[in-house]
Structure formats: C-alpha cells, structure tokens
Amino acid sequence: MTGSEKLNLIVALSMPSILAQITSVLMFYIDASMVGSLGAEASASIGIVEPATWLFGSLVSACSMGFYVQAAHFIGAKDFAQARRVMQHGYIFGLAVALILMTVGIVIASPLPRLLGGGADIQGDATTYFLILSMAAPIHLIENLSSQMLKVSGDMRHPSVIAVAMCFADVFFNFLFIFPTREITLLALHIKVFGFGLGVAGAAIGTLLAYLFACVPLLYYAVFKSKILAWRLSKGPFRWNAEYITSAVKLGAPMALQYLxxxxxxxxxxxxxxxxxxxxxxxxxxxxxxxxxxxMPGYGIGDAATTLVGQSVGARRKDLCKSFAHMTVILGMIVMAFMGLLMYIFAPEMIGILSPVPEIRALGTQVLRIEAFAEPFFAASIVAYSVCIGAGDTAVPSFINLGSMWFVRLTLAAALAPVYGLPGVWFAMATELTVRGILFLIRLLRGKWMRKIEDPIKTTE
Structure with a gap:
C-alpha cells in the first residue's frame, strides 16, 4: 500500500468512529446540560459519583477488550471461525462479569457518596444515580462488545449510526424523565409536554434506556447480519474452549487492573x-x-488504529503494523492540537451551555484553558495506547498510565489544590497528560510493542 492509500484507509475507518465518539460525548453533554439547569446541587450529586460510574464502565470495556482483540487477530489471519467462537465466549463470560459488577454497585451505592466526601445535601440523589447506572452494566456489556466486534471486523458504519441514534434517544428519554409536565412555546404555539419530573434519577434512567436502545440493534447486526461474525456461518454445535477465556484474561487483566x-x-x-x-x-x-x-476524535482514530494494527498482527505484517501505528498517532496529535485551540477559544461558551451558574462558568472556563495546552500529548497517549491494544501489548502501557496518574497527577493535585483550588488540580492534570504522552511516544518509537507479531497464531480449517 502507498502512503496515501494507508492514510485514506485510516480516515475511512476513523471518521465513522469519530462521529460515534462525538455523539456519545454529546449524550453526556446533554445529560449534564439538562441536569445543570436544575442547579448546582443536582450537578454536584452526579459529579461526586461520576468517577465511580466511569470505573464500572471501564471494567466492562476491559472485559470486552480481551475478546475483541483476539477476534481482530483471527480476522487478520482469515480464521473467521475462531473469531466467531471468541465472540460467543465473550458474551457468556462478559455477562457473568457484568452481573457481578452490578451486584457490587447495588451494595455500595448507599455509602459511596458519603465516603467520597459529598455533603448531606447531595448524597440522596448521588446514591440513586449510581444505583441506576450500576444496573445498566449487563446492557452496557452487550452494547460495548457487539460494537467493538463489528469494528474489528471492519464494519464501522453500523456502530456509528447506532451511536448517533442512541444520542437522540438519550435526549428524548431525558426530556421525558428529568423534567415535570410543562408547557413549552414552539413557533408561537403553546404545547403541553408530559414529563415524570424525576430530576437526577431521571437522567440515570434516560442513560440506561439509551444503552438498551443501542444494545438491541448492535447485538442483531453482530450475531445475525455480519458477513464475518454471524453465528449462522459456523458449522457444528457450540463447544466451550477455556483457552479463549485464558487468553482474554491475559489480555484484559492488566487493562482491568489499570482501569481499576x-x-x-x-x-x-x-x-x-x-x-x-x-x-x-x-x-x-x-x-x-x-x-x-x-x-473524542483521538479515541475515534484510536479505534481505527486498534483495528488496523490488530489485523496486521494477525496477517504477520510487521511493516504495516509500524506504518499504521506512526500514521495514526501523528494524525491524532494534529487533530487534537486543533481541537485544543478551539477549546481554548470557546471555553466560555462550552461551559455556558452546561450551567447557568456564574461561579461554575468562571471556574470551568479557567480550567479548560489550562487543559487545552496538553491536548496534543493526550492524543499521543490515546492513539499509541490503542496501537498497543491492537498488538496485544497491554502490560507496559498499563504501567505507564498508572504511574503517570498516581505519581504525577495525584501528587501534584494534592499539593496544589489547597493553594490554587480547582485550577491547581487541572494544572496537575495537564502536566500528567503531557508526561504520559511523551512516555507513549518513546514506547512507540522503540518498537517493543510489536514483539507479539512473531508469535504463532493457531488457526482452524
């Protein structure tokens, strides 16, 4: 392939995923904006437990990753039968893990806001929000695994279209569940709109239903319609193979520990x-x-990097691995540098959409402009990390992420927060992301992430 052909392929795979990533973020943006209209306490009740909800979502993603990386390697080796078997094992094992996570979430939902330092005025709403989203873990597992399996098979279109539809569904469900029945004016017409008026709980219910809305068609396309992954293409009965689980755990355990x-x-x-x-x-x-x-554009390009590198590993094409890795990282850094510039310029408007409270707007604008300078190196860490995942190299990248987070970001944040407040915390974040990006660039250039390309891949007739 020529350089222009590789770039066109990267862009073709990235654009649908970028669109999907952006619409996914818009879903949370809309959630935050709607809840923000309820006041600072409602916003804080979500903010205090938000990292814990990310943790549960990340553990679900780590479980999925152990299976879709294997599938990418088998697809690259043209062994579609094993790719389908890996996928089947992924649903069974993944749902078991998701049910465990759901149970843990239900148990810890009540004391969690208090343990995180939330005041009595926000603890009730925070508990309800976390409890509802914990119950979405099995749905999120099926949605995530189906989407990622389709992507590594080369189908970026269906996951992207469904992600956009999920965003619109989230808006609808939020309007229905967050706000009470009210009268709105549209083109000089006064229209009565029904609503449940559940506030923060309504935001969580809306998100859960949006996941369900996306889960069903993704599962359908992955299991029944995919030209590579559809189960009807497999011959013979399903047989349990513990080796797929072992490989998934070896790939996913470092990621799960990292996410944890x-x-x-x-x-x-x-x-x-x-x-x-x-x-x-x-x-x-x-x-x-x-x-x-x-x-999010960085994560979209990262999805393309995982797919292209994963399939190149399966085909034992070390030259393509290296070329795709370098091109995707450079493209990601260029795109996110531009996005950082836009964020710096439009920071007041970006925060203004989310909250009408002047104090929140002023603080939010200040910290966004601090973070804007770190975006190119953040891109390097995102895309290079995705490259490593595609190559099955998960241990060292996990240590890079953990080391920079715990020894750079938290150390600086703890030292700066009492003196500089929230801007000090975000200065620590920007510094850590820059350090992390540099470390990943070093990892990428040294090439040790490609060592598994030499490993034999078992195939079936």
Missing amino acids: LMNGAQIVSTMIVAPLGNFAIAANSFAVTAESLCY
Whole structure:
C-alpha cells in the first residue's frame, strides 16, 4: 500500500468512529446540560459519583477488550471461525462479569457518596444515580462488545449510526424523565409536554434506556447480519474452549487492573476536589464533559488504529503494523492540537451551555484553558495506547498510565489544590497528560510493542 492509500484507509475507518465518539460525548453533554439547569446541587450529586460510574464502565470495556482483540487477530489471519467462537465466549463470560459488577454497585451505592466526601445535601440523589447506572452494566456489556466486534471486523458504519441514534434517544428519554409536565412555546404555539419530573434519577434512567436502545440493534447486526461474525456461518454445535477465556484474561487483566487503579485515581481526585465546595465539584464535572468533546476524535482514530494494527498482527505484517501505528498517532496529535485551540477559544461558551451558574462558568472556563495546552500529548497517549491494544501489548502501557496518574497527577493535585483550588488540580492534570504522552511516544518509537507479531497464531480449517 502507498502512503496515501494507508492514510485514506485510516480516515475511512476513523471518521465513522469519530462521529460515534462525538455523539456519545454529546449524550453526556446533554445529560449534564439538562441536569445543570436544575442547579448546582443536582450537578454536584452526579459529579461526586461520576468517577465511580466511569470505573464500572471501564471494567466492562476491559472485559470486552480481551475478546475483541483476539477476534481482530483471527480476522487478520482469515480464521473467521475462531473469531466467531471468541465472540460467543465473550458474551457468556462478559455477562457473568457484568452481573457481578452490578451486584457490587447495588451494595455500595448507599455509602459511596458519603465516603467520597459529598455533603448531606447531595448524597440522596448521588446514591440513586449510581444505583441506576450500576444496573445498566449487563446492557452496557452487550452494547460495548457487539460494537467493538463489528469494528474489528471492519464494519464501522453500523456502530456509528447506532451511536448517533442512541444520542437522540438519550435526549428524548431525558426530556421525558428529568423534567415535570410543562408547557413549552414552539413557533408561537403553546404545547403541553408530559414529563415524570424525576430530576437526577431521571437522567440515570434516560442513560440506561439509551444503552438498551443501542444494545438491541448492535447485538442483531453482530450475531445475525455480519458477513464475518454471524453465528449462522459456523458449522457444528457450540463447544466451550477455556483457552479463549485464558487468553482474554491475559489480555484484559492488566487493562482491568489499570482501569481499576486509574479510575480509583479519579475517585481520589474527586475527593481532593470535594472540600473545595459544590461549585468546584460541579465545575470539575462539567469541564471534564466539555473537554471530552475535544479528545473524542483521538479515541475515534484510536479505534481505527486498534483495528488496523490488530489485523496486521494477525496477517504477520510487521511493516504495516509500524506504518499504521506512526500514521495514526501523528494524525491524532494534529487533530487534537486543533481541537485544543478551539477549546481554548470557546471555553466560555462550552461551559455556558452546561450551567447557568456564574461561579461554575468562571471556574470551568479557567480550567479548560489550562487543559487545552496538553491536548496534543493526550492524543499521543490515546492513539499509541490503542496501537498497543491492537498488538496485544497491554502490560507496559498499563504501567505507564498508572504511574503517570498516581505519581504525577495525584501528587501534584494534592499539593496544589489547597493553594490554587480547582485550577491547581487541572494544572496537575495537564502536566500528567503531557508526561504520559511523551512516555507513549518513546514506547512507540522503540518498537517493543510489536514483539507479539512473531508469535504463532493457531488457526482452524
């Protein structure tokens, strides 16, 4: 392949995924905006438990990853039968893990906001929000695994279209469940709109139903319609193969540990922010949501990198692995540098959409502009990490993420927060993301992430 052909392929795979990532973030953006209209306490009640909800979602993603990386390697080796078997094992094992996570979430939902430092005025709503989203774990597992399996098979279109539809569904469900029955004016017409008026709980219910809305068609396309993965293409009865589970655990365990400690670090970071008050908690949560609009293109390019590198590993094409890795990382850094510039310029508007409270807007604008300078290196860490996942190299990247988070970000944040408040916490974050990006660039250039390309891949007739 020529350089232009590789670039066209990267862009063709990235664009649908970028669209899907952006619409996914818009879903959370809309959630935050709707809840933000209810006031600072409602926003803080979500913000205090948000890192814990990310942790559960990340553990579900780590479980999925152990299976879709194997599938990518088998697809690259043209062994579609084993790719389908891996997928079947992924649903069974993944649902078992998701049910365990759901049970843990139900148990810890009540004491969690208090343990994280939330005040009595937000603990009730925070508990309800976390409890409802914990019950979404099995649905999220099926949605995530189905989407990722389709992507590594080369089908970016269906997951992307469904992600956009999920965003619109989330808006509908939020309007229905968050707000009470009310009268709105549309084109000089006064229309009565029904609503349940559940507030923060309504936001959680809306998100759960949006996941369910996406889960069903994704499962249908992955299991019944995919030209590579559809189960009807397999011959013979299903047979349990513990080796797939062992391989998935070897791939996913370092990632699960990383997510556990990374999101644990986010929880500690929230505990550092909590004493700064409800305005700081809400501004921190809104700024994270606003910033995610800027780094989602990096994750979209990362999806393309995982697919292309994973299939190149399966085909034993070391030259393609290296070329796709370098091109996707460079493209990600360019795109996110531009997004960082936009974030710096439009920070007041980005936060203004989310909250009408002046104190929250001022703090949110300040921290977003601090973070804007770290976006190119954040891109390097996102895409290079995705490259490593595609190559089955998960241990060292996990240590890089953990080390930078715990020894750079949290150390600096704990030292700066009492003196500089929330801006100090975000300066620590920007510094850590820059360090992490540099470490991943070093990992990428040294090439040790490609060592597994030499490993033999078992195939079946």
